[in-house]
Amino acid sequence: MADDSPASHRRDPIKSSVGSVAAQRRRQNAVTVGKERRESLVRAKRLCRVGPSGDGVVPVEENDMITDEEEFLLEAQTSSAVEDLKSAVAYQGKGAMQKRVNALRELRRLLSKSEFPPVEAALKAGAIPLLVQCLSFGSPDEQLLEAAWCLTNIAAGKPEETKALLPALPLLIAHLGEKSSLPVAEQCAWALGNVAGEGEELRNVLLSQGALPPLARMMLPNKGSTVRTAAWALSNLIKGPDPKAATELIKVDAVLDAIIRHLRKADEELATEVAWVVVYLSALSNTATGILINSDVLPLLVERLATSNSLQLLIPVLRSLGNLVAGDSHTTSTVLVPGHEITDSVIKVLVKCLKSEHRVLKKVTEFA
Secondary structure, three states: OOOOOHHHOOOOOOOOHHHHHHHHHHHHHHHHHHHHHHHHOOOOOOOOOOOOOOOOOOOOOOOOOOOHHHHHHHHHHHHHHHHHHHHHHHOOOOOHHHHHHHHHHHHHHHHOOOOOOOHHHHHHOOHHHHHHHHOOOOOOHHHHHHHHHHHHHHHOOOHHHHHOOHHHHHHHHHOOOOOOOHHHHHHHHHHHHHHHOOOHHHHHHHHHOOOHHHHHHOOOOOOHHHHHHHHHHHHHHOOOOOOHHHHHHHOOOOHHHHHHHHHHOOOHHHHHHHHHHHHHHHHHOHHHHHHHHOOOHHHHHHHHHHHOOOHHHHHHHHHHHHHHHOOOHHHHHHHOOOOOHHHHHHHHHHHHHHOOOOHHHHHHHHHO
16 A cells, blocks of 8 residues: 555555546535535534534524624624633632633623624634633633633634634643543534634644544544544544544544444444544545455445435545546456345446436446
């Protein structure tokens, strides 16, 4: 198998010209797929309206657009909420903790209220240093959760707004560990997923600060919501174009077993997030592709294609299947063997997808 240096993340250059072109198209697809996901499935960044515990639902009107007057009022309320938080953080008297939680909750409510939250107003008022202070270890879970939730929605903003989270990244990563409760860790993973979704520069910052191993470990338990969030964050974190992160992920102990276990489950939302992880593993890393091919992942992908009607699941499953089949010459000859059971199954499900009424699905199938 070829090494995973940036110069060699395309498939085997010795392969026939047709195969090389197909592999090159898939490598290019790996770079552009993030844009497609943002446009079609709004996956790259996500506003948090309901926390990991299911609390804090923020009502949203069916038409989420707001008038200029409403926007002005929301920004004024946000600036005021940050000032209240500043006072609460400085206050050391009786009921100080609850005062901080209440101030954080109000800021979070405002940052969750609109499809376009008043992030700029919060940043101008000085929210980031306060939120970082509220993330300090030893703080109560309720405070940590609210602070991470605020940072999650700030990170869902414009590029320059997302970059404002740089001072918070070390603590957000630290709270992914075992010392933090599951809801706090999940909310921090959500915030980091939004940061990673912004682009290569911030992905590299997160990788250099050690975000990948703790996120990978969050995929190991059988905790549906936590695994979904961690898998989504990881799919943003490893999507390249450098293949090193994908190679690092597949080598984390028990990650492959977790991928297989979660793909087997009936939970299609969970399988969708895990399938996107497989997309980037197979698109960017020769090492990961080899490991995936030699596991139970391929028949599981075929089974999902044959049995699922979920467009959101079928698209990443098809992409993964296409990437795996378009491996180096050894990989392709291993998978596509005339008369072989898995080969017949692959062809059968691809024909099924080509007959689908969904235009996007047919397009992805033709590419695969």
